[in-house]
Structure formats: C-alpha cells, structure tokens
Amino acid sequence: xxxxxxxxxxxxxxxxxxxxxxxxxxxxxxxxxxxxxxxxxxxxxxxxxxxxxxxxxxxxxxxxxxxxxxxxxxxxxxxxxxxxxxxxxxxxxxxxxxxxxxxxxxxxxxxxxxxxxxxxxxxxxxxxxxxxxxxxxxxx
Ligand SMILES: [Zn+2]
Ligand SMILES: [Zn+2]
Numbered sequence: 001x002x003x004x005x006x007x008x009x010x011x012x013x014x015x016x017x018x019x020x021x022x023x024x025x026x027x028x029x030x031x032x033x034x035x036x037x038x039x040x041x042x043x044x045x046x047x048x049x050x051x052x053x054x055x056x057x058x059x060x061x062x063x064x065x066x067x068x069x070x071x072x073x074x075x076x077x078x079x080x081x082x083x084x085x086x087x088x089x090x091x092x093x094x095x096x097x098x099x100x101x102x103x104x105x106x107x108x109x110x111x112x113x114x115x116x117x118x119x120x121x122x123x124x125x126x127x128x129x130x131x132x133x134x135x136x137x138x139x140x
Contacts, residue, residue: 032059033067040078049080068093 005016007025014022021029035057039045045056054061065083067073075081075093082091085098092098097105 029063032057032063033072035059036064036067036073040073046078047080048078050082069096 002015002017004013005020006012007014007022008020009025009029010022012022012024019026036053036059039053039057040048045052048056050061050064053059053064064073064081068075068081068083073081082093084090085092085101086096087101088098090098090100095102
C-alpha cells in the first residue's frame with residue numbers, strides 16, 4: 001500500500017506509489033507525450049521549436065521540457081528541442097545547468113575549497129605552534 005499524497009499536477013489526494021502524480025494525470029501526460037511525439041515524428045516537423053510544438057499540439061510547454069529532461073524526446077533526433085538551464089534559463093539539451101553555469105559553479109567550489117584549506121592550514125599551524133610551545137615547556 002502506498003501512502004496518501006497530493007498529486008503534483010492537479011493537487012487531488014491519491015495513493016502514492018511510484019509517481020508523484022495521480023493516475024489520471026499520468027494517463028493525460030502519456031496522451032500528451034504521444035501527441036507531441038506523433039507531431040515531431042513527421043519529417044516536416046522534426047525541426048520544430050518548442051513554441052511551434054505548443055502551438056500545434058496544445059501541450060503545455062513545461063510538460064515538453066519534462067519529456068526532454070527525461071530523455072523521452074531526444075534533441076539528437078529533434079535538433080530544436082531544448083529546455084531552460086535551472087540557474088539562468090538559457091536553453092540547454094542535457095543535464096540541468098548550461099555550460100557557463102557549470103563552469104561558474106565549479107569555480108565557486110574551487111574557491112570555497114581554497115578558502116577552506118587556508119582556514120584548515122591556519123588551524124594546523126596554530127596547533128603545531130601550541131605543541132611546539134608545550135614541547136619546549138616540557139624540556140624545561
Ligand atoms: Zn493528478
Ligand atoms: Zn545557466
């Protein structure tokens with residue numbers, strides 16, 4: 001038995017199993033996926049942009065992003081598919097961050113590490129100084 005939860009899409013209370021959405025919404029999402037996929041599959045539509053897909057199918061933009069993120073719609077087959085970077089909203093085709101945000105995050109991380117290791121080094125030197133002082137004291 002799953003636990004009761006609110007559907008992420010329609011907010012209705014349902015028995016949560018694998019999905020965060022209720023069965024009805026799931027069915028609807030699958031139907032929407034087929035609509036989008038059937039549209040894109042046509043040769044003329046392969047290069048459609050998200051905006052064109054939304055206009056042609058009536059499927060919600062965020063749902064199309066979700067399909068791309070889940071790799072159900074592959075940008076390798078449909079070259080104009082992309083979804084926004086979680087940080088700066090730039091269009092990307094894989095992961096959750098664009099390249100510049102990834103680089104920036106990495107730099108922030110390196111900087112953070114550097115600051116931390118300087119702090120640690122400072123602590124270590126302080127300790128060594130204390131030991132040294134104690135050692136000297138013992139010798140006396
Ligand atoms: Zn629902
Ligand atoms: Zn970004």
